[in-house]
Amino acid sequence: MGFLDIDNATKSYGAVEVLHKVDIAVEEGEFLVLVGPSGCGKSTLLNMIAGLEDITSGEIRIKDQVMNGVHPSKRNIAMVFQSYALYPNMTVGQNITFGLEMHGVPKPERDKAMADVAKLLQIEQLLDRKPGQLSGGQRQRVAMGRALVRNPDVFLFDEPLSNLDAKLRVDMRTEIKKLHQNLGTTIVYVTHDQIEALTLSTRIAVMNGGYVQQLGTPKEIYDTPANLFVATFMGSPSMNLLPVKIVAEGDTLLAETTSDAGAPVRLAVHAPSDALKSFAGQTVTMGVRPEALTDVDGADQRSTHVERFSNTVTVTEPAGSDTFVTTTIGGVECIARMRADTDARPGQPSEFAVNMEKAIFFDPKTEDRIV
Amino acid sequence: MATGAEVDLRTRLQNWLPKLVLxxxxxxxxxxxxxxxxxxxxxxxxxxxxxxFVDKNGQTTYELxxxxxxxxxxxxxxxDISVMNMAIYAGLYIVICTFIGLLLAILLDQKIRGEGxxxxxxxxxxxLSFIxxxxxxxxxxxxxxxFENIVQGWGWTTFTFDWIKNRDFAIYTVILAAVWQSSGFTMAMFLAGLRGIDTEILKAAQMDGASNWNLYRRIIIxxxxxxxxxxxxxxxxxxxxxxxLVIAMTGGGPGRATELPATFMYSYTFSRNQMGIGAASAVIMLMTIAAIMIPYLYSELRERKS
Amino acid sequence: MSIASQDAGIRTGRVARTFIYLVLLLFALFYLLPLYVMLVNSVKPLSEITGGGMMSLPQVWTLEPWAKAWSTAQIGVEPTGLRPYFWNSISMVVPAVAISTILGALNGYVLTKWRFRGDTILFGLMLFACFIPFQIVLIPMAAVLGTLGLSGTTAGLVLVHLVYGIGFSTLYFRNYYAVFPTELVRAAQIDGAGFFRIFWRILLPSSGPISVVCVIWQFTNIWNDFLFGASFASGDGAPMTVALNNLVQSSTGVKEYNVHFAGAILAALPTLLVYIVAGRYFVRGLMAGSVKG
Incomplete structure (x- = not known):
């Protein structure tokens, strides 16, 4: 039993099922991020937790209380909306205390709670202003204040940072994380931004097409994605996916592909699983993140298994801290993350290093990871 | 479904309220x-x-x-006359209002001083009321x-302008008054349309060397x-x-020269005691309007949905 | 309508501009002519009009036609002037406008923020009701008003205008609330506000502009109505438009054109005042008649 249980929750509109048997148990104090492309069902799921949309079948429980059919205001939840949804006709102070007023909290208590929250979020000087007079970041704080003041069991965030400019987004992200660390509240957070998901969460549910593709810690999601969708959706630049032929040679298992010159590239698989061995002789998809495909000097010093090969550089993109190098392996364009002062030049051959500890393999038919 | 029993009364009432209010x-x-x-x-x-429809003894006063x-x-x-008049009236009224409305809108859109x-x-x-x-x-x-009297007073004693009393022309005087009333509004609709056109398209067309005439004819209109x-x-x-408007101006006359379906219906129903025929004419009017409005409303509502 | 002129500016030559101003001026005169005729002829003695001076300013200024139109002209049986009918119209317009606006606001709120299956069809049916030729309902309405004992009464007319005004007021509020952020409603729901509280505290405070549009539209339409007034209340309960028509059409005695003009202005005054005070809302209301606007 978790703190917030989503138990086989399904949502249909008429005959169309948009959310298929979602099963997630959230522990108290967890920061769960629902991430996925638009239309994947993440916002629908959040609205179902909030009570803004009905649950077609299954159950949602908060603290073991079944929430199906319970009015949103009686679930002891608070929500921060994408547009912040501040009431335009009320001052910041009135916005923050509106929920308390609706719940019949007496004025002195409301004022006390408002003062505390305003202090926490450093918005004391804004309390008498109307939302229209605030900047994006200030609105964001007020929206969080409105949620915090209720002292809810669960906080719901619906893409709260997507209306902010890039710099402010990073600042607010840190602030939300700090808030979570200090208050230890339970949070369900929806975003389409995989970086937000990785930085903020204690656990991530990657969603697509109404299914939870994978539920796990950020590290699990990033290092061992369950399938090709999760692998490519999480991480930027995206994971390189090479078609390789699995060849068994004695005890070692080789992943075979070709360089752009047509020469064979044979990479020994690190600690091959039995499942992968059964693919010997077949072609599978090898996933290598850009930071695991580097110049030789930039390879991870802690890795016990690095393979090398030579290939021609097509494009170099200096990004300040790193240089992204594009090269074609096995007919597929790959991105390697090299040091900023790499010697790689377009059109010139260069030595590449693959950290095979981080290489993972997918069955091209099922698109699932081979474990 | 896990709903039902655990849904409390207030929530259920809240779920029903919107429909109740509507x-x-x-x-x-x-x-x-x-x-x-x-x-x-x-x-x-x-x-x-x-x-x-029912007399004192509870007997119906009509038969099917x-x-x-x-x-x-x-x-x-x-x-027949009413329908013919309607054809003339509606045709000219729509065409003239549209023409004047578009003309005035285009002229007003030339950064006119004193537009307000x-x-x-x-x-x-x-x-204003049509009355x-x-x-x-x-x-x-x-x-x-x-006007006739005034122009004659200016010395042109043979001047005649008696359209409103003339069977052949009276309908045009009604059109004149109707156009006077509605053409300004048509102008407003076109002006709103003109103001909604992306100015970058106009800049591009001017770069392409379009004359004002072509700009309007090919791009804007x-x-x-x-x-x-x-x-x-x-x-x-x-x-x-x-x-x-007809009632106030001509009362449908002279003779029946300015009768329209609406006045026909009214007089057959309320003055001539031919309610069945009055009802039949009203049904025809409804069907005419429905033929225009239903496709329009349908497309408007469907567009909005998507 | 208030969008500033486009800065792309379609260039026009000097001659063309003169021509444009000339055309606009001519049309302005055309639109102003009847108002001018009504005004000047309402303040001159009858003899000046019949003597061919309709276009001229009065030689003798008099307010007598106004006084007569207002309080002594023969309209019904008694020489009451238009005054009692003016009050008939007022007592018809005020409740009809108020109730239809309130219901329209609530309907618009439900149709946009509490959507349910089939709501678009229901709205379509309400919308079509705005555009029916009212001849189609005259006969049953006369029968119903007769049965209810409301024939010839102001209450009966209030009912009629309420019923046939709801479609438009719903249209206005629905279109307005459709672009009102639904997230605000959701936030208020989570805050614990119920159906009416959300309407009262969240939507209504932002509904000023559309309420003005709706009130003006309903006011103008109901005040200017003639068909329902003539059909259901032609006697002492008649509204202003019907009374004015009776005054102008009366075949007994000398035609007092100056009194007719004064009466016409009296009948036009309320809507004209509304137009002058809140013209831009009036235009917006008219535009919404084209559904999207």
Whole structure:
């Protein structure tokens, strides 16, 4: 039993099922991020937790209380909306205390709670202003204040940072994380931004097409994605996916592909699983993140298994801290993350290093990871 | 479904409230609009002459007679004249209003100084009652005191302008007054359309060397399609409903020269005690408007959904 | 309508501009002419009008036609002037406008923020009701008003205008609330506000502009109505428009054109005042008649 249980929750509109048997148990104090492309069902799921949309079948429980059919205001939840949804006709102070007023909290208590929250979020000087007079970041704080003041069991965030400019987004992200660390509240957070998901969460549910593709810690999601969708959706630049032929040679298992010159590239698989061995002789998809495909000097010093090969550089993109190098392996364009002062030049051959500890393999038919 | 028992009363009430709030209005619309339409259709199949439908002894005062009222209606020269007049009236009214409206909108869109002063002058007639408009034009066009009399007073003693008293021309005086009332509003619709056109397109067209004439003919006016459509629908609908203007200006005369379906229906129902025929004419009017409005409303509502 | 002129500016030459101003001026005169005729002729003696002076300013200024139109002209049986009918119209317009606006606001709120299956069809049915030729309901309405004992009464007319005004007021509020952020409603729901509280505290405070549009539209339409007034209340309960028409059409005695003009202005005054005070809302209301606007 978790703190917030989503138990086989399904949502249909008429005959169309948009959310298929979602099963997630959230522990108290967890920061769960629902991430996925638009239309994947993440916002629908959040609205179902909030009570803004009905649950077609299954159950949602908060603290073991079944929430199906319970009015949103009686679930002891608070929500921060994408547009912040501040009431335009009320001052910041009135916005923050509106929920308390609706719940019949007496004025002195409301004022006390408002003062505390305003202090926490450093918005004391804004309390008498109307939302229209605030900047994006200030609105964001007020929206969080409105949620915090209720002292809810669960906080719901619906893409709260997507209306902010890039710099402010990073600042607010840190602030939300700090808030979570200090208050230890339970949070369900929806975003389409995989970086937000990785930085903020204690656990991530990657969603697509109404299914939870994978539920796990950020590290699990990033290092061992369950399938090709999760692998490519999480991480930027995206994971390189090479078609390789699995060849068994004695005890070692080789992943075979070709360089752009047509020469064979044979990479020994690190600690091959039995499942992968059964693919010997077949072609599978090898996933290598850009930071695991580097110049030789930039390879991870802690890795016990690095393979090398030579290939021609097509494009170099200096990004300040790193240089992204594009090269074609096995007919597929790959991105390697090299040091900023790499010697790689377009059109010139260069030595590449693959950290095979981080290489993972997918069955091209099922698109699932081979474990 | 796990809902049901655990849904508390207040939540259930909250779920029903929206529909509850909507229902009085819906009930009124269903009874007073759709119920009444069916009722009128029913009356049109009876030989009812006057109200009430039930006499003192509880006996109905009418019999069902099928389509006879419609047959009679279409054989009446009075109805023929009304329909012919409507064709002339609606046709010219729509075309002239659209033309004037578009012309004025284009002229007003040339960064006119004092636009804020001119625009209200074009628009205020729409705020007036047709009875007021009718009264003003009736006396202005009256040969005894109006334009004819005035021009004659200037010394042109043979000048005649008696259209409002002339069977062949009276309908055009009604059109004049109707155009006076609605063309400003048509202007407003086109002006809104013009102001909605992306100015970058105009800049691009000017770079391409389009003359003003071509700019309007090839670029701007084609983009006003929605405004044309809206103007047509609104004007057609106003035309078919025209009633008070005729009553105030000519009373349908001279003779039957300015009778319209609306005045026909009114006089057959309330003065001539031929309610069945009146009802039949009302049904025809409804069907005409429905043929225009339903496709329009359907497309508008569907667009909005997507 | 208030969008500033486009800065792309279609260039026009000097001659063309003169021509444009000339055309606009001519049309302005055309639109102003009837108002001018009504005004000047309402303040001159009858003899000046019949003597061919309809276009001239009065030689003798008099307010007598106004006084007569207002309080002594023969309209019904008694020489009451238009005054009692003016009050008939007022007592018809005020409740009809108020109730139809309130219901329209609630309907618009439900149709946009509490959507349910089939709501678009229901709205379509309400919308079509705005555009029916009212001849189609005259007969049953006369029968119903007769049965209810409301024939010839102001209460009867209030009912009629309420019923046939709801479609438009719903249209206005629905279109307005459709672009009102639904997230605000959701936030208020989570804050614990119920159906009416959300309407009262969240939507209504932002509904000023559309309420003005709706009130003006309903006011103008109902005040200017003639068909329902003439059909259901032609006697002492008649509204202003019907009374004015009776005054102008009366065939007994000398035609007092100056009194007719004064009466016409009296009948036009309320809507004209509304137009002058809140013209831009009036235009917006008219535009919404084209559904999208």
């Amino acid at each position: 229902s009085p209005s819906l009930a009124m619309i269903f009874v007073f609009v759709y119920g009444f339409i069916l009722f009128t259709v029913y009356v049109s199949f009876t030989d009812s002459r006057i109200l009430p 007679i099928g389509f006879s009222n419609y047959e009679k209606l279409f054989s009446l020269s009075h109805w 002063f001119i625009r209200p002058i074009f628009l205020y007639p729409m705020a 007021v408009t009718g009264t003003a034009w009736k006396w202005m066009l009256d040969p005894a005191i109006g 084609p983009q006003l399609r929605p405004a044309f459509l809206s103007a047509f629908v609104i004007l057609a609908h106003l035309a078919i409903k025209t009633f008070d």
